[in-house]
Amino acid sequence: xDYRMLIxxxxxxxxxxxxxxxxxxxxxxxxxxxxxxxxxxxAVTAATAAQKAWAGTSMAERRxxxxxxxxxxxxxxxxxxRTITMEQGKxxxxxxxxxxxxxxxxxxxxxxxxxxxxxxxxxxxxIETRHKPLGVVGAIVAWNFPLLLACWKIGPALMAGNAIxxxxxxxxxxxxxxxxxxxxxxxxxxxVNILTDNNDLGPKMTAHPGIAKxxxxxxxxxxxxxxxxAADTMKRVTLEMGGNDPTIVLPDVDVRAxxxxxxxGAFFNxxxxxxxxxxxxxxxxxxxxxxxxxADIASQAVVDDGMKQGTTVGPIQNKAQFEKxxxxxxxxxxxxxxxxxxxxxxxxxxxxxxxxxxDVTDGHKIVDEEQFGPILPVxxxxxxxxxxxxxxxxxxxxxGSVHSADVDKATEIAGRIDSGTIWxxxxxNIGPHIPMAGFKGSGLGVEQSVEGLAEYTxxxxxxxxxx
Numbered sequence: 349x350d351y352r353m354l355i356x357x358x359x360x361x362x363x364x365x366x367x368x369x370x371x372x373x374x375x376x377x378x379x380x381x382x383x384x385x386x387x388x389x390x391a392v393t394a395a396t397a398a399q400k401a402w403a404g405t406s407m408a409e410r411r412x413x414x415x416x417x418x419x420x421x422x423x424x425x426x427x428x429x430r431t432i433t434m435e436q437g438k439x440x441x442x443x444x445x446x447x448x449x450x451x452x453x454x455x456x457x458x459x460x461x462x463x464x465x466x467x468x469x470x471x472x473x474x475i476e477t478r479h480k481p482l483g484v485v486g487a488i489v490a491w492n493f494p495l496l497l498a499c500w501k502i503g504p505a506l507m508a509g510n511a512i513x514x515x516x517x518x519x520x521x522x523x524x525x526x527x528x529x530x531x532x533x534x535x536x537x538x539x540v541n542i543l544t545d546n547n548d549l550g551p552k553m554t555a556h557p558g559i560a561k562x563x564x565x566x567x568x569x570x571x572x573x574x575x576x577x578a579a580d581t582m583k584r585v586t587l588e589m590g591g592n593d594p595t596i597v598l599p600d601v602d603v604r605a606x607x608x609x610x611x612x613g614a615f616f617n618x619x620x621x622x623x624x625x626x627x628x629x630x631x632x633x634x635x636x637x638x639x640x641x642x643a644d645i646a647s648q649a650v651v652d653d654g655m656k657q658g659t660t661v662g663p664i665q666n667k668a669q670f671e672k673x674x675x676x677x678x679x680x681x682x683x684x685x686x687x688x689x690x691x692x693x694x695x696x697x698x699x700x701x702x703x704x705x706x707d708v709t710d711g712h713k714i715v716d717e718e719q720f721g722p723i724l725p726v727x728x729x730x731x732x733x734x735x736x737x738x739x740x741x742x743x744x745x746x747x748g749s750v751h752s753a754d755v756d757k758a759t760e761i762a763g764r765i766d767s768g769t770i771w772x773x774x775x776x777n778i779g780p781h782i783p784m785a786g787f788k789g790s791g792l793g794v795e796q797s798v799e800g801l802a803e804y805t806x807x808x809x810x811x812x813x814x815x
Contacts, residue, residue: 350379351521353544354528355387356394357537362387366546368522371437371663371670372653372697378435380521383543385552388513391541392558395484395511398538403481403509407461410507413534414458417502418451420530421495425451428495428526433654435520436494437662437698438617440654450499456780457503460801467809474812479805481509482584483560486553488574489524490566491517491665492620498524500795501563502531502540508804513541513559515549517566519666554578561804564588565622568744568789575792586793586803589786591746592626592718594739595775596729596761598752599633606751607641610724613749613775615649615702618661619722620669622790623747623769623776627715629739632730639706639726643688646702651693663698664721670698673721676714677703680723683715684708689722710738718744732761740766745787749775 352359362381370377402410421428425447432443462479469475487501498514505512516524521544528542543549550570554562554577561584564574568589578585595610614625630638654662664670680686680703689703703723708715714725729735739748749771752758762770768785771777778784783799785791794800 349377351381351525352528353381353383353387353525354532354540354542355391356541357532359529359532360387362544366518366521366544368435369519369666370434371665372655372699374667374696374698378522380525380544383545383549385549388543388549388552388556389558391513391543392484392556394538395513395541396558398536399481399483399509399511401536402506402511402539405509407507410509411458414454414503414507417530417534418454418458420534421447421451421454421499421527424526424530428523430655431523431526432495433662435522436491437665438654439659439662442617443654446493446496450496453496453780454499454503457507457801460504460507460798462508462798462802462805472814474810474814476810478808478810479508479802480808482804482806483510484558485510485512485561485563485804486556486559487512487514487563488550488553488566489514489516489564491520492617492622494520494523495527497565498527500565504801504804505563506535506539508801510561510804511539511541513543513553515543515545515553518545518547550574551577554583555580557581560584561586563804565795571791584803586795587786587791588622588784588795589746589789589791590718590720590744591622591767591786591790592716592742592744593623593747593749593767594742594765595625595628595749595751596735596739597628597630597634597638598732598750598754598758599631600753601634601751602753603634603637604641607638607645609751609773609775611642611645611702614724615646615661615722616776618664618700619724620665620720621776623778625724625749625775626718628724628726629729629735630726632728635726635728639687639704642704642724642726646688646704649689649702651699651701653697661702661722664700665698667698669720670700673700673719673723676717676719676721676723679713680705680708680725683712684725710741716742736761736764743789746790747771
């Protein structure tokens, strides 16, 4: 099936079509247009005009339109979920959850506000701060949550009074184009534009003088290139990038219950989550028992096409990432001992079974780098101060977790980890009301909540003399 881009309220084609591969079958299931640089210019022109009118709308009007978008997504929920599974690979129940999550995010964002703040109000001066829209936002998103990440950008951009040009990942563009069909019915022409490419349009967006901000979710390497490219035009950037998230498991935990939490935090969406656990530090006193529990849980995974009932782990999303994860699998074989998984499924599809690797140490590739796939290294520790130092010895700082029966102790340890989000006795508890930020190479700026909304604005100070 062929899909169309959204430019200035119209569904349009490009200079040629690109195939979209189902990662579970390696077969083409859709074709999407390739946007030209001229079409990017057209989208910027349309967005600039639409934004001027949109900036004059009330917050109530914006809330109503964002709510209308959420409702329209709900009306297409089944089709969107099936498409997410076909292009991204995740099991259909997870894809259904992504659609619901996207709706909830939009509805929450629509309730946010950025009121003026009065700094001084007396006989001499009235001084207040206001939040002004930036103009046209360029959004570039990754392939692991194709609908959710699009909504993460569209919601706050529009609520702040901006227009937006969204570029989905080339390997998962179809859901975004379906979202474009919905946006064409909901919003004024030009306010939301969606362009698809073959990984060649991004640099043109980041350098475009008509785009005031780039909101990016993806790899750290790409984020650094975006930051460099945006410098010439002094664009605002929000970068939500990769992570090598540690979990620290203390010896007083319920081993089985905690192993289940850690497994879920590591292997959700086949490990293709920026905030997933990438390395587990487990105390020596329970190390063997904990490894055995993880291996037992991993061995029960059903790895298959996400459209098949009962599947719990789908494929790696694309061939390039599949080859990369296979490289980490080979490193795991030489640097540690695989006690569950380790198999690359034969035949069609980019399938790797959930893999637990024990007896590994810091300094190995499988521990020090972000795998972004279904592999979890488990590392011993016996000293808390040492393990905190090891957890922090990374260029990343996105997420992390601590597990202990002593909540106060776990919370104290959590505060010493250099990451934007640290969970205590839980994993992946995120939401639109909770700010998300990264330390070090994991990002710049904030996503979610009112702090994330503020990222899509420019602060202005109005300073009035009286008397």
